[in-house]
Amino acid sequence: MTGIALGGGFSHPPEQAARAFRAVLEAVSRPGTIWTVEGAVPPAPLTVAAGTVLLTLADGTAPVHLAGDADCQPVRDWITFHIGAPLVGAEGAMFAVGRWQDLLPLGRFHPGDPDYPDRAATLIVLMNDLTNAGARLTGPGIKDAARLSLPEIAAFQRNAVQFPLGLDFIFTAGDRVAALPRSTKVEGAACM
């Protein structure tokens, strides 16, 4: 394991994890809202936000899938050292990280069991940008409607139909984070 992979963790884990957890909680509770998080400095292509979310939510018992170019040695080492999460294929993942195109098809991920819908995978999407424009979101946690620059529409609509099963999404760009839980209804044109 190289020395580089060993840096970039939380310097004050309890406070940083608590703040990040609060931000993710807000993002998931109010789909479409964008929050900033800090603390992690993970190897590329992980964003600060993706690294911080992983440090906060994943642990040795939460298997992580790395998709596309996120599946590189520095990222593997970094996750092993700071999180201890087992790195697995898409089917067994509790969390998955990658660019949108690399995460497809979504059918590979576990949408939860009827008895335990909470066992569904959460996908952490690496984006270049994240803005309140594009797809129209409605549903629990949203007053009237919200907009978020989702990478596409149809996949999220298909996902929402499976409710109470289905995947949850966390979008990250730089230190910004937004979320789309399976309960949110998605409409409108995709935004690049």
Add this chain to the structure above:
Amino acid sequence: MNADSPTDQTARRDWMSALAKADPARLAALMPELPALEPLRPPEIGAVMVRGRVGATGAPFNLGEMTVTRCSVRLADGTVGHGYVQGRDQAHAMRAAALDALMQTDQAERLQTTVLDVLVAEADVARVQRAEKAAATKVDFFTMVRGEDA
């Protein structure tokens, strides 16, 4: 990291194991000064699930957890050290990580004699003392001679 060859690995496992089980105060007394270091992973108190085996030799099962504190540091020269110690003493974990790093430098020989050998010897004495008390409670069966009419 220069602990990749099998013998180095065994040596490193031995010193890390000795540090894990050391009394924090005793270790601090033997090694009062910490070198300049950068924490890569600050001391973190956590739990490790201790496993046993069904029937002592069969399939594993989860027995219960124990507290463990871990820490990783980097010395000014770039050497990385890890500490995993039993209990919740953060200074103990930091000191163990620092010592693990120093044991990979030219200070190894000195620290082996002044710290590690002392810890191991003291642990041996404590273990033998207990084993001697246990040995004194070992039953020596003898058969009573039956009284026959002479």
Add this chain to the structure above:
Amino acid sequence: MYVAVKGGERAIDNAHAWLAEERRGDPGVAELGVAQIREQLALAVNRVMAEGSLFDPDLAALAIKQARGDLIEAVFLIRAYRTTLPRLGASNPVDTGAMAVDRRVSATFKDLPGGQILGPTFDYTHRLLDFKLAAEAAVPEAATAPALAGPVPHVTGFLNRDGLIEGAERSDATPPDLTREPMELPADRALRLQAITRGDEGFVLSMAYSTQRGYGRTHAFVGELRIGRVAVEMDIPELGFAIEIGEVELTECETVNQFKGSKTEPPQFTRGYGLVFGQSERKAIAMSLVDRALRWKELGEDDTGAPAQDEEFVLMHCDNIQATGFLEHIKLPHYVDFQSELELVRRLRAEAMAVQEAAE
């Protein structure tokens, strides 16, 4: 049904303050230190570690002090604390064959390699109160003898060689963990053992006793009981090899049970297994009896309907924190439930009296 009620804050604060005062007791009496509890009430500490499912003698001693000696309350504190700890990993299975034994006895073999080592046991005391302990007095040093060489082999190993006892098939399967996933029944043996080792000592003892009295009768001998320390080893991912991360005290009991054979198994001895944190002999023996009783299905034995054979009954009721939580919650405000019950009973009474009057 629950209704949020406000207004108790001051009463609660004052109750806590009084609790703290009562915990301290007469200030004229020296305060009890955590180290004193750890060293001098070690078996209470062991019980709290076993049922709290966390090996940390200092924490268990603190919990006992905070709980004023209520061990189930202390277990509750430990369970609550452990949920705040990140899980750093799982150890490699401990090797109890390499245990540094303080005590090791067998009820089945008199002359066994390593011998019968009594250790610091209550067994041969007369259970007469020792009034000398009421006064402070120096304790004479225990006798010593040359330490025995090497680890002490397991007794079941001898029977194993003759094929007279069932084997314990070795595997490296990852065991289920009821602290991470809700327990689902039927449970495999690994899950049952996890539930029982953290179960309430009194409950497990009573279940075991019931099997001895004939409810799911399995005639057990203690093949071996050992108490001592074992090293705990864990693989460290960033190193790529395993190190010892500490040492725990354990009590292990293997029972050997008479077994006439069944449709699926030949006549041979079968085994029950108990392994518990600390010096917890009663619990370890009880655990091995209950483990054996629960194995009726895999051994092709009859279900006699005994409580100790009923997996659901044993596993769902052995946890004293779940039990006490559900039991004690009924003392919390249920004003609205009771109000509706009250109205129901009044109405039924009125109806019953109306019928009675009409009849008269």
